Amino acid sequence: MGKTLVDIKNLRVSFFTPAGEVKAINDVSLKMEEGEVHGIVGESGSGKSVTAYSLMGLIPYPGRIIGGTIDFNGHRINDMTEIEMREIRGNEVSIIFQDPMTSLNPVYTIGNQIMEVILLHTDKDKKQAYDRAVELLTLVGINEPKKRMKQYPHELSGGMRQRVMIAIALACEPKLLIADEPTTALDVTIQAQILELMIELKQKIGMSIIMITHDLGIVANMCQKIAVMYAGKIVEYGTADEIFYNPKHEYTKGLLRSLPRLTDKEHRKLIPIEGTPVDMLNPPAGCPFAPRCSSCMKICLGRMPEYTHLSETHYSACWLLQKEEFERRGQEA
Amino acid sequence: MTKEKNPLSLQLDVSDFLPADNEEKQSLVVMRQSVSFWRDGLRRFRKNKIAMTSLVIIILTMIFAFIGPVFYPYTYEQQIRGSENLAPMQYSETELALKAQGEKVFPHILGTDSLGRDTMVRLMMGSRVSLLVGIVASVLVLLIGSIYGAVAGYFGGKVDLIMMRIVDIIYTVPDILIIILLMVTLKYPLENLANTVPGFAWINTIGVGLICIFIVFSLLYWVGMARIVRSQILMLKEQEFVTAAKALGASHRRIIRKHLLTNCMGTLIVTTTLQIPSSIFTESFLSFIGIGVAAPMPSLGSMASQAINGISSYPYRLLAPAIMISLIILSFNLIGDGLRDAFDPKLKD
């Protein structure tokens, strides 16, 4: 049992746009211990990235935390001032983003951008920062590190750029690394390399990782615990085994069903999840997945389902599970 | 059997757990209608209050400039003895005398200049000149530029190379300098032409100055438009080629062509609309330094220039053309901006 690193309780985040209030995150709770790798899975707009940004206090305007608490490494994030947050960003918690090409500033050298974060959080001088940067580049598997230091982002390939992003993220040996869709913009073969690198580094440095993705295949290998998000809520949460071998939420089941399998003997049509994502400006009163759910019941349309705990680590928000409970209780009464 | 405290305020019912039918589910799904490109663009433009207001202002200005002088009792070159340097709505002694006799004398709404010419009607004529120049010049630029650019883009290869080199050179030439030179020197051959060669007498009616301006614009200002049209044509060509290569059905190709053309049209409309205030700007500048349309035909620029002499005593003589020209240019700019926002698929601010 390690120390609790992240404890998010009943988080609510809304974006106050000219068109109205977009409830991006609607009561999300997450707990993570040191040394773990958690996955947050969901489609675009599910709120998975915003959850991560909340942790770093980087919710973009016009978003705001309107409820709940976030504890990280002994800090109460939502109570901290901007100056205090700057101390821990890049230092105790780092993030790497989806598109490494646009995430690096095109007019500064790689070396400049890595050294920037080192000089910011440590009291190393320029020479020491330079050496450390070269060291980091080697660590993330980039060859000819000294040459790379003088190059610009557009001179590097996609995979190399993402490695640079990782180098920047790890420069100050953070306790937590948040990876927001780190491989989505990369080729499949490079994807595997980057993920391998991340696991390797985790073991070397001993940090925790939150892996955010829409790709279930990625989290299967890496994550101990997985949270499945839909429309700003965690609809199912469990260990990797529980999610993959015993999914309880229709959405999770849908995601798993839609994965093409290598072991398929016959040709099979891909099974998508029917319907379109929820309009977050006017979220429905009931379960947000209801219109797309094949087992949708009348109650699903009108009322938000509560969490049903299936084990100590596994819970899901679905009326179907409640139905069994209800029937059972009804028989007992 | 103690029931757990039910967190729900309402009691659950067995019927709640019946499966929901499709109708109920569909009511939660919001679908948006697809709209045609033009209708969508026009709708967006109409919603743009600033652009619509500017459009109204321009229409009013056009009425003012083209229809106003028809009804106004004075003409722009008419010099009324004894009515020099009148303030707005002021009557000269002669006119007061006439009024005393019972005759109706229309007031000089904006006063008169040092030669006794009514400022208001000169303002109208000046606006007419500006609007004419703006629109005609922009149409010329559109025609010449788009034909040139289309030819270069369509034929490609050596033709394109040579044509674009010429464009590069013209683009590099400092246009204002050449325009000034041309304005100063073209007068002579044009006048010669009008007076000696039969069939060119119309040059004198329109005015050598105006013709000069049009020639000069046609020679130099079309290069920007040519470049834009050429790049659009190249894009169009590429799309067609790709489509042909992929061997899609003809109807698809037509759709793509339709879409691409509407993209092209959007840019052309916006560019032409924004060329208008630019042309008006240039014309007023030229008139101000004295090489625009010839006296007695007024131009907003020349009116401003003449007003400087009496600036302390007769400030309105400056303010009237100044405000007028700024208003016209601003309105066209805002209309152009509005069109761009309405027809540009990329959402901006």
Place this chain on the structure above:
Amino acid sequence: MGKYIVKRVLLAVVTLWLVATITFILMNMVPGGPFLAEKAPSEATLKALNEKYGLDQPLTVQYKNYMTRLLKGDMGPSLKQRGRTVNQIISAGFKVSARVGGISVLVALVVGVTLGSIAAMNRGKWIDNVIIVVSTCGIAVPSFVVSTVLMLIFSVKLKLLPTYGLSSPLHYIMPVLALSFYPTSYITRLMRSSMLEVLGQDYMRTARAKGLSQFKTLFKHALRNAILPVVTYLGPLLAYTLTGSFVVEKIFTIPGLGNDFISSITNRDYMLIMGTTIFLAALLITMNLVVDIAYKLIDPRIKLK
């Protein structure tokens, strides 16, 4: 990169030659040509002119002489300002214009970049709206309107500022204001949209995620990227300042090159017209060339092609 420079220099030279040739042709379209226009000189003067400038020779020979003289930098005598050569007039006038113009360009850049950035950073708030409105109106007002209105308000009505000459720093205020009004507005709008685009970029997010302060991310990361379009505008900016000077110098009676040029047109001093045109054209073309090359050097994405 080298190939690009060669190409551009070649273009500049060709264009300049073209301008000189066009100028020559146009000046000779005037009845009597540039030397004799409208005034029949005395026998002696005519003889002297013919000797020096070969006026009795065919046009092609005159053209050759003209180009040779140009290459040597001799632009001939002024027709209306007795005793002064065009070269003298140009160098005297240019010093004055360069000062006023230079200050205006600086003002336009500094104020424009600052206002544009402020507007972008406060998007949607009242200061942004004010800046948008003012700059949109600013680009609609021709320089002669600005000059005359300024003169009306500050010299005539308020009697605060002088109307002509450049004898004190106070004299510079209105001309510089008038000359820089349009460019400032244009640069403000340009900077604002450029900055807005930059602010929405992912690398800004990365900078914040590293723990950089708002201020530092803006100054180091945003500005450097957002200012690139403004650099490309430098060429047109110089051109506009030049043509604007024609008007401003005339109105405020500043003895600059613009004023000389305009007077030469009204006075029909064709030698001066020619000389000034070629000088100004050369200036503009060279500056454009320098700016274009400089831009390619500043943006690392292009530099290393």
